[in-house]
Amino acid sequence: MSQLTQGELEVMQILWEHGELKPSEIQDNFPRSIKNPALRSVLGVLLDKGHVSRRQVGKAFLYKAKTRRESAFRSMLGHLADQFCQGSTRALLFNLVQSEKLSAQDIAELERIAKAASGTKSQSPKTTRVKSQKGN
Amino acid sequence: MSQLTQGELEVMQILWEHGELKPSEIQDNFPRSIKNPALRSVLGVLLDKGHVSRRQVGKAFLYKAKTRRESAFRSMLGHLADQFCQGSTRALLFNLVQSEKLSAQDIAELERIAKAASGTKSQSPKTTRVKSQKGN
DNA sequence: AACAATGTGTAGAAGTTACTGCACATGGGG
DNA sequence: CCCCATGTGCAGTAACTTCTACACATTGTT
Numbered sequence: 001m002s003q004l005t006q007g008e009l010e011v012m013q014i015l016w017e018h019g020e021l022k023p024s025e026i027q028d029n030f031p032r033s034i035k036n037p038a039l040r041s042v043l044g045v046l047l048d049k050g051h052v053s054r055r056q057v058g059k060a061f062l063y064k065a066k067t068r069r070e071s072a073f074r075s076m077l078g079h080l081a082d083q084f085c086q087g088s089t090r091a092l093l094f095n096l097v098q099s100e101k102l103s104a105q106d107i108a109e110l111e112r113i114a115k116a117a118s119g120t121k122s123q124s125p126k127t128t129r130v131k132s133q134k135g136n
Numbered sequence: 137m138s139q140l141t142q143g144e145l146e147v148m149q150i151l152w153e154h155g156e157l158k159p160s161e162i163q164d165n166f167p168r169s170i171k172n173p174a175l176r177s178v179l180g181v182l183l184d185k186g187h188v189s190r191r192q193v194g195k196a197f198l199y200k201a202k203t204r205r206e207s208a209f210r211s212m213l214g215h216l217a218d219q220f221c222q223g224s225t226r227a228l229l230f231n232l233v234q235s236e237k238l239s240a241q242d243i244a245e246l247e248r249i250a251k252a253a254s255g256t257k258s259q260s261p262k263t264t265r266v267k268s269q270k271g272n
Numbered sequence: 273a274a275c276a277a278t279g280t281g282t283a284g285a286a287g288t289t290a291c292t293g294c295a296c297a298t299g300g301g302g
Numbered sequence: 303c304c305c306c307a308t309g310t311g312c313a314g315t316a317a318c319t320t321c322t323a324c325a326c327a328t329t330g331t332t
Contacts, residue, residue, distance in 0.1 A: 009219055013219070069220075070235075073216075073219075073220045073231075074235070076216055076219075076220075077216065077232070080209075080212055080213065080216065083145055083149070083212075084205070084209045084212075089232065089236060090236060090238075090242070092232070093229070093232045093233065093236055093246075094245075094246065094249060095209075096213070096225065096228070096229045096232065097229065097246055097249050097250045097253070098249050098250075098252075098253045099206075099210070099253065100225060100226060100229055100253070101253070101254055102226075102250050102253070102254045103254065104251075104254070106226070106250075106254075107247060107250045107251060107254065109230075110229075110230065110233055110246070110247075110250065111243060111246075111247055113230060113233050113234050114233050114234075114238050114242075114243045114246065115240075115243060116234075117233070117234045117235065117236075117237070117238070118237060118238050118239065118240070118243070
């Protein structure tokens with residue numbers, strides 16, 4: 001499935017956050033001013049690409065994200081890895097760890113998360129929930 | 137500086153790898169078939185955007201990458217973090233660590249790299265100096 | 273029934289990326 | 303000097319993204 005452009009991504013973010021919306025509601029939640037037909041133009045592209053679905057309710061269409069946020073994220077990350085890390089997200093990760101300035105505490109946290117995620121002998125399998133915090 | 141497109145990135149990769157080249161040489165190293173004027177069109181865009189410089193030698197132009205590979209990588213990674221991790225590459229890193237399936241060995245390696253890069257005082261800070269990336 | 277509000281459909285313009293074709297310039301070998 | 307290979311300059315096409323303008327349809331209210 002083809003990559004999301006900037007504008008398409010802006011729309012997807014709103015759908016991921018709010019669920020099922022009609023165009024005017026997306027407009028209301030848009031980070032910048034956008035005219036209705038311009039927005040619908042983007043929605044049309046997203047529909048063609050299969051990233052959203054829509055259903056008619058009354059006279060309006062409700063749009064819903066079909067591609068999951070995590071999938072889109074992974075896809076874009078994978079694309080970046082293709083370009084800069086021989087296609088390996090792992091190599092990308094190592095690169096990132098190397099260039100980020102991490103505190104000892106960060107590193108400990110990192111290790112805990114890694115172990116919990118690998119599902120092996122984790123020391124304290126508490127709620128190491130980090131996920132995509134969208135506390136908007 | 138504006139983001140690199142797919143085609144622009146393909147050209148940059150070759151310049152990063154080979155140094156200073158003239159268009160026909162870039163063509164020879166191109167992963168797919170591309171006609172000379174098409175390539176020069178991309179080079180022109182890269183020149184406008186400031187990502188490459190060129191100098192005339194004889195009757196030909198030699199093109200050289202001006203933006204460093206690491207800078208472009210970090211920039212694109214930052215862009216991705218803006219979209220999916222509230223602008224924090226650190227959050228992106230944590231997310232990645234969580235979703236990658238890492239072996240215990242990977243985790244140990246990760247920790248080693250992290251500590252070396254951060255130059256912490258928890259261990260022997262031997263080869264701390266990894267790289268000094270400065271903004272281009 | 274007429275009207276305003278809301279929402280859709282369609283047409284199309286502007287900018288960018290990616291590409292093609294062709295004419296022109298320069299430098300070495302006959 | 304003429305020819306030809308290499309390389310540039312320039313004009314223009316095609317697809318895509320983003321956006322605008324405007325007409326038409328539906329619903330609720332008066």
